[in-house]
Amino acid sequence: MSVSTSTGAGLTSGVGASVINTTALTKRYPRVTALDGLTMDIGPGVTGLVGANGAGKSTLIKILLGLAPATEGTARVLGHDSAAEGTAIREQVGYMPEHDCLPPDVSATEFVVHMGRMSGLPPTAARERTADTLRHVGLYEERYRPMGGYSTGMKQRVKLAQALVHDPRLVLLDEPTNGLDPAGRDDMLGLIRRIHTDFGISVLVTSHLLGELERTSDHIVVIDGGRLLRSQTTASFTEATASLAVEVTDSDTHPDGAAALRAALAGRGVEATPAPGQLLVVETADEAVYDTVRDAVAELGLGLVRMEQRRHRIAEVFQEAQP
Amino acid sequence: MTPPTAQDARIHNIGYRRYEGERLGAGYARLSLFVHSLRGGFGLGRSARSKVLPFGLFAIMCFPAVVMVAVAVMTGLDEMPIEYQGYGLAMQPILSLYIALAAPQMVSLDLRFRTIPLYFSRPMSPADYVRAKFAALSAAIFLFVAIPLTIAYAGGLLAELGFADQTSGYLRGLVAAAVLAVTHAGVALVVASRTPRRGFGVAAIIAVLTVPYFAVTAVQAIANEQGGSDAIGWLGLFSPTTLMDGLQSAFLGGTSGFPGEAGPSTGAGVGYLLVTVGLVALCHVLLVRRYRKAGL
Numbered sequence: 311m312s313v314s315t316s317t318g319a320g321l322t323s324g325v326g327a328s329v330i331n332t333t334a335l336t337k338r339y340p341r342v343t344a345l346d347g348l349t350m351d352i353g354p355g356v357t358g359l360v361g362a363n364g365a366g367k368s369t370l371i372k373i374l375l376g377l378a379p380a381t382e383g384t385a386r387v388l389g390h391d392s393a394a395e396g397t398a399i400r401e402q403v404g405y406m407p408e409h410d411c412l413p414p415d416v417s418a419t420e421f422v423v424h425m426g427r428m429s430g431l432p433p434t435a436a437r438e439r440t441a442d443t444l445r446h447v448g449l450y451e452e453r454y455r456p457m458g459g460y461s462t463g464m465k466q467r468v469k470l471a472q473a474l475v476h477d478p479r480l481v482l483l484d485e486p487t488n489g490l491d492p493a494g495r496d497d498m499l500g501l502i503r504r505i506h507t508d509f510g511i512s513v514l515v516t517s518h519l520l521g522e523l524e525r526t527s528d529h530i531v532v533i534d535g536g537r538l539l540r541s542q543t544t545a546s547f548t549e550a551t552a553s554l555a556v557e558v559t560d561s562d563t564h565p566d567g568a569a570a571l572r573a574a575l576a577g578r579g580v581e582a583t584p585a586p587g588q589l590l591v592v593e594t595a596d597e598a599v600y601d602t603v604r605d606a607v608a609e610l611g612l613g614l615v616r617m618e619q620r621r622h623r624i625a626e627v628f629q630e631a632q633p
Numbered sequence: 634m635t636p637p638t639a640q641d642a643r644i645h646n647i648g649y650r651r652y653e654g655e656r657l658g659a660g661y662a663r664l665s666l667f668v669h670s671l672r673g674g675f676g677l678g679r680s681a682r683s684k685v686l687p688f689g690l691f692a693i694m695c696f697p698a699v700v701m702v703a704v705a706v707m708t709g710l711d712e713m714p715i716e717y718q719g720y721g722l723a724m725q726p727i728l729s730l731y732i733a734l735a736a737p738q739m740v741s742l743d744l745r746f747r748t749i750p751l752y753f754s755r756p757m758s759p760a761d762y763v764r765a766k767f768a769a770l771s772a773a774i775f776l777f778v779a780i781p782l783t784i785a786y787a788g789g790l791l792a793e794l795g796f797a798d799q800t801s802g803y804l805r806g807l808v809a810a811a812v813l814a815v816t817h818a819g820v821a822l823v824v825a826s827r828t829p830r831r832g833f834g835v836a837a838i839i840a841v842l843t844v845p846y847f848a849v850t851a852v853q854a855i856a857n858e859q860g861g862s863d864a865i866g867w868l869g870l871f872s873p874t875t876l877m878d879g880l881q882s883a884f885l886g887g888t889s890g891f892p893g894e895a896g897p898s899t900g901a902g903v904g905y906l907l908v909t910v911g912l913v914a915l916c917h918v919l920l921v922r923r924y925r926k927a928g929l
Contacts, residue, residue: 375754397756401656405754413746415680427665428755430656439652446649456680472751477652509649 329354329480329512330374334383337369337536344369346536347383352514356506358523358530358544359516366536367516368408371482374514375400388479401430404473404481404511408488411469414458418449418468421457422475429476436475443471446509447501463494470501474511481505483515487522499526554592555585556603559613567612574606594619659756663765666757670769674735683738690731691777694724698781702788712798713789717806718887720785721778721813722878728777728817729842735773736821737834739766745829749924759924767917770822774814782806805885813877816909817842819916820873826923845872857892866897870908880905 330352337345344366361367372378374387376396385392387399412421419440426436444453447467452460457468466486473481486502487495503526505511517523523530524544532539556571564570568590572582575592580602582590592603600617607614669678675691676684701714721728743749752762786803790796824841825834849872856864869875869891882889883902889895897905 377753397659397758400754401658401756403754405750407747407750407754409747411747411751413742413748415683416678420678424665424669425751425755427669428662428752428757430658430661430756431652432655432657432661435652435654442650476656510651 327353328386328389330357330385330387330514332370332383332385335370335373335380335385336382337366337373337378338381344536345373345380348533348536348538349383350531350538350541352529352531354506354512355528356502356513356515356526358520358527359514359533360518360520360523360530361516361533362518365533367533368484369536370533371405371484371514371516374482375403375405401476402479404476404478406469406473406481406483406486408484408516410465412457412460412465415456417455418444418453418457418460418464418471421468422471425472426475431476439475439477440471443475444468446474446504447471448497462489463491463497466490466494466498467501470498474505474509478511480512480514483513485516485518487517487519495522502526554594554599554603554617554619556582556590556592556607556617557588557615558590558607558610559615561610561612564610564612567610570610571603571606571612574610575603578602578606659758659761662755662757663761666752666762666765667769667772670739670766671772673738674769674773686734687731690727690734691780693727694731694777695781695784697724698785698788701785702792705789705792705794710792710794712794713785713802716887717782717785717802718809718881718885719878719890720782720806721810722874722881722890724778724781725846725874728774729839731777732770732774732817732821732842733835733838736770736818736825736838737828737831739770740822740826741829741831741834744826745831760921763917763920763924767818767822767920770818771811771814774818775810778810778813779807782810805881805887809877809881809885809887812880812909815913816873816877819913819920823916823919823923826920842873846874848872849875853892857895862893862895863898865891865893865895866901867904869897870901870904873912876905876909876912880909 328351330350332348332350335345335348336343346366348366348370359367359370369378373380373385374392376392376399379393388402390398392399416424422440422444423436426439427433431439444450444467447470449464449467449471452464457465460468466489470483470486473483483502487498490498499522502513502515505513506528515523515527520530520532527544529541529543531541558567558571560567568584568588572584572590575582575590580592580599582592585591592599594600603617604614672678675687697715698720704710704714715723743752749762753759782803786799786806789799789803820841821838824837828834828837849868853865853868853875856862856868866879869879869889875891878889878891879897879901881887882891882896883899883905889897896902
């Protein structure tokens, strides 16, 4: 099962068709099998790697960076074999770990300069690229202060900056939205999108939430128990999973607004199911559904409280995929 | 905090720029890490507070050298009151304290703040990391001993002590300092790399450097009373400090601090050399093994 993205590669033209390619990749530890015959092909763009905790995401990243040998199978990153050419891979790849990794008593600038030099940048280039990169991730004056006093959002930005400072061709981001509040999460997802669209760097981003990656990624890979569950473009994924939650007010003519809307929608050939809290859930087969709902609500003279895309949890995808 | 300048405002309008310049690879990264760690060993590039102890200890370390020079100049001695080869050992308590502070500074912080994965996701290998840190701590300890020696040597020349004597003593002192630095760095790093807790590291290193020393010295004293002067030499193999002491008295013409100033015999001297080399090699192997597992 392999699907490659066909999204506009844009700035990454010149990069081969495959950024990450694994064949029957298996990793067994003495007690658990972390990856089990994983075969996939990931092209340029933003790829979301979704899986529950313990699905094998971190193990996969370790193997891709050439830091752990696979038990069986092969992995190629940017055309290099991860078992034999780990150094070549790590020169062109940036990695943002899930956990905290910042010493509190140095400033973001000093830290990112040091990490730039560790990636082989000469001293002047390391300083210039640090200033550029910190500005791109949205750290300004605070970059001169010790990192111990930073908020979680600022720390995540520094972690991202150190992964980008050497201008890699691919970045591996492990749970970059972990611990962020909703606004910070949106900022981070926007930034991840820009890494590809503005910087021309391919991204592999992991999360245990499918919903947040839907908006950001061109391509989604779902793994569970070390096996590939799904690999497809986000568009086809959204079709399969998106639904619309609608809440309307009641009026004098329609004491139960939700029920009235449900009947009206049924008349238009759109099926809606009631959900707790006076909500109606409408499956969004295509874009026209939004208009249908709007027109139906207007015709009934009801107030539209909200109409929002429902984010599917990863668990629901598993239920769908596993009959 | 500096207010934004006109130059900053101009830079803000530039989009993402690719890096087309050269990438210098693992060797350069290793050298950069060496310099960074060596500076860190003296608190440079860190907060003002972390400079106090290293430089305070360093000042104490230099003090006897300055006094020696003053005494030599004032009283017109014809040689230095302390041998160059034994200077580091004579200052052992201060030196141990410095090593106990510097080694955790170099490795425990990277473990505690989990910065290690950021190094290993770059071209650098665990072995590169270990070599850079090992070299940095060795260099820091060497400078810690060699600079006071240099002060004493310069003072000795100013006091017009014999040039040939002074130079040969100074050079042998530098060799002794280098050997002492490498062995102590190895031992201290092996201990420090086992714990992310800096306090534990400091205490454990002081224990490892001093407890065997007291034990060996006590047993040597007993052996001396029993009249076993041969045993005294062999016993010195069992602590880093007496190991260095025996080595410098066997090969560098110094006087040992063993009871009755009994240095090791020639046979034991070879043993000292082998144990020293073996100790350094063992520390290196243990460190590389420690970090091979410290991946992501």
